[in-house]
Amino acid sequence: MSSSRSVVTNRKLGVVQKWSHTLIPTTREAPKDAEVPSHVMLHRAGYIRPVGAGIYDYLPLAWRVLQKIQDIVREELNAAGASELLMPALEPFELFKDTKRDETYGDNLFRVKDRKGRMNALAPTHEEVITDLMIGCINSYKQLPLNLYQIQTKFRDEARPRAGLLRCREFIMKDAYSFHTTVEGAGGLNTTYDAMYRAYTNIFTRCGLDFSAVEAESGPIGGSASHEFMVNCVSGEDTILKCPVSGYAANVEKCEVGPRPAPSKGYFAGEPTGTLEEHHTPGLPGIDDVAAFMKVKPENMLKTIVFKVDSTPEDLAKYGEEWIVAVVRGDHDVNEGKVRDASGCKVKLADIKEAEAKGFAIGFVSPRAVVGKKGVLMLVDRDAAVGFDDKKGKSMFWVTGGDKKDYHVKHFNWQRDLGKDPMDAASHLSDKGFPTGSLRGDDKYLMVADIRNALPGDPSPRAANTALVAGRGIEVGHIFKLGTKYSQAMGLIVADETQQKHPVIMGCYGIGVSRTMAACVEMSHDADGIVWPAPLAPYHVLITMVDIKNEAQQTLAVKLSKELSEQGVDVLLDDRDERPGPKFKDADLIGIPVRITLGEKAMATGGVEFKLRKSKDKGEVVAIDAVVAKAIAAING
RNA sequence: CGGGGUGUAGCGCAGCUUGGUAGCGCGUUUCGUUCGGGACGAAAAGGUCGCAGGUUCAAAUCCUGUCACCCCGACCA
Structure with missing residues (x-):
């Protein structure tokens, strides 16, 4: 030996x-609160036991699986040029105050008071800690680039832990952070990002997982600056859309809708289908209820969502409070990220009381509500900005809010009922052929844009005459171009060749290790139990x-x-x-x-x-x- | 945080409406018979009925409060 x-x-x-x-406590029955397959199977097969809400013991079989995942992660990341380190799970609360993440993370951040009364946080992720570390170690461009990672237990006080290991309050995560002086070129963020993308592809392939890499909500740098790695399985909680021809895939939160022909008669153009009728619609909470009551389809309704611009103090002083009103078809969902991108403003869903004070009858708002209000831009989704149905060859029929509680209207017509002609207000066309407007312009109070979530069947943004198809997935990895968000907030600055000082450009890269184990079981089991791919089997x-x-x-x-x-x-x-x-x-x-x-x-x-x-x-x-x-x-x- | 639900033996559950000395199945222990897809018989151990108050001669059961856990939603670098 x-x-x-x-x-x-x-x-x-x-x-x-x-x-x-060894300890393999199999059971004939699962605890009644286990509902998703991975939770049932991992419990029955003696891999995990619950300790508290969203907290689990990893028994010997589970720990072996987790170690196998970690081994693969280590090999691939080391090969991609990253170095492993280990940071503490406990960190001083002040670090979170510097980046204001004590507020943005909110109640999801575990707070711990120590014996001296000092506040600490149980780390949900380590951007602050590693940035702080780098401040003390790095001061020249010659020391970059660097790519550092750790595999460690993370803590998030989830509002609702659920589905066993898929959403826990304590879980194992691999988190990596890279540091650069440039975005492009050798040693730049993009090179490392691409290397990590390849490493992730290798990792999940080697794990034996059926997965998709999809575009996710972009980071501060813009472009395709974020990708999620999703294990494909029907029980996944995220919806992804894929183009079967080009290979394009994106989270529904992010997915673009491909080009669609502009309405033949132009945006908003169309004859009224009848006189504007007011209907009393009490006690109907949703679009579907109203549609059923009014005997119309949701796709014949206009849904109007009120956002408030999250103004900087300077803009607030200069322009006052500003609002964005988003209009989509009743059967579509507004996409907040697309509203943000189209308007160029950081937005948040308006507070109901505040919006009502401004004169928006929340729940019954129609496009008419914006007319006569200062500091309001209306964004109309292209599918809602029509007055003529080209398929049917006749003018459209719209039902929308009555702008007062418990009332809706029928036969809304864009050109007649807005009080102003929208074709005139939105007479400027963007390079994509959309009418454009602006928040701070004078009379161009509305614009047409792609602001809804993509749906299966929508045209692919990457291939002509191809429809997007839907799938479901569990997010197990996420790579992200952070930019200078943390380096700027915390002061991670290096000098370049000419002694100019720049905030360091960062990327961050996560893999949910314990979630990967559960996702694998979701993907691969049968009525009798788990079916491990050989690379992850204990x-x-x-x-x-x-x-x-x-x-x-x-x-x-x-x-x-x-x-x-x-x-x-x-x-x-x-x-x-x-x-x-x-x-x-x-x-x-x-x-x-x-x-x-x-x-x-x-x-x-x-x-x-x-x-x-x-x-x-x-x-x-x-x-x-x-x-x-x-x-x-x-x-x- | 909003809505709903559940706490009774290690696990799954009944009992609660109509208060009266806590039960079933699986599992566990011992003995015997078995031995290729969750065996059979016999015996046994195991519960302050989530917790705290209250009502009552008497509370798992009725009342009040509280805690925990789960589901749907909101939320989710």
Whole structure:
């Protein structure tokens, strides 16, 4: 055994674990509060146990899976040029005050008071800590670029922890931070970002996951500055849209809608379909309720959402309070990020009381509400900015709010009922052919833009005549171009060749390690239990002795375990004094990829039974001296 | 934070309406018979009914408060 004790070795031995010597508390039933498959399976198979809301023990099997994920993460990040370090989970609260994240993170930040009465935070992420570290270590461009990462427990006081390991208050995360003097060129942020994108692709591919890399809500630098890595599975809580031709994929929060032809008669143009009728619509909370009551389809309604501009103190002094009113079709959803981008203003959903004081009858607002109000820009989604239905070849029929409580109107017409002609107000066309307006202009109070969430069936933004298709996913990784947000706020400044001082440009890159384990189970399980991809399985091979008292089986179990582990295979040996039934049930539950069963019948013919967890058949008998090679081939295959 | 729900043995549940000495299944322990997909028989251990008040001769059960957990929504670098 001397070789295995060598300090320097190129061998990696597998482990052999006897089931009776470890803790695998399988259960027939899951706790009633476990609903999602990963939660049920990880509990029943003895991987996790709840400690509190959103807090779990990782039992030996789970910890082995987590370590395998971490090993892959380390190898790929090290190969991508990153260095591992470890920062504390506990940090002084002042660090969060510098970047105002004590406010922006809000109640999600765990706060801990120490014996001296000083406030500390349990870190939800480490931008502040690492920026503070770098301030003390880095002062020249010659020391950059750098890419540093850690794998560590993170804390977030989630409003509602749920779905087992998928949304926890304490979880394991890999977080990386890169530091640069430039965005472009050698050593720039983009180079590292691309390297991390490749590293993430390698990591999730090596984990055996079916995943998509999708564009996510952009960072402060703009462009495609953020990508999410999503495990594809129907139970995912995020909706993603993909273009089947170009490979473009994006989170629904971000997804662009491809070019659509402008209305044939022009935006807003169309004859009234009838006189504007007022209808009393009491006690109808949603668009669908109103639509049903008015006997129209939601797509014939206009939904009007009031945002308030999050003004800087300077703008507030100069322009006063400013508002953005977004109009979309009733069956569409307003996308706040697109409203922000189209208007060029940071916005937030208006406070109901404040908006009502301004004269917006929240819940019953129509486009008419903006007319005559100062400091209001109306953004109209292109699908709502029409008056003529080109498909039907006749003028559109709109139902919208009555601008007073419990009233809606029918036969709203853009040109007639706004009080001003919108075609005139929005007479300037953007380079995309949209009418444009501006918040601080005089009479151009409205503009047309893409401000709604994309939907399946919408045209792809990257391929002609192609429709977007929907999928669902679980976010397991996120890479992000941070820019100078933290370096500027905290003063991480370096001098360049000409002694000019610049804030350092940063990127950050996260992987939810514990969530990846759960997402993998969501993606890969059946009615009987977990089906691990070999790279993440806690053990590669499960050897089951049908009768532990049978000496031939004992001898063979030891022999096969030794041969497999010497080849680097991790072996779990079911040596429990149980009847075969429960052993097979447990084998399926815990999901080890290869099961080798030592039983009298097969051994009488010089063989053992060999079965893959993922296959539905009953397995086959394999000659004893061929089984090691066959197992390794199956694991590597 | 809004809406809904649940706390009774390790797990899953019944009992509560109509107050009267706490039960079932699984699991656990022992013995026997079994032994290839969650065996059978016998015996046994295990619960201050989430917690605190109150009503009552008497509270798992009725009342008040409180805590915990879960689900839907809001939220989610």
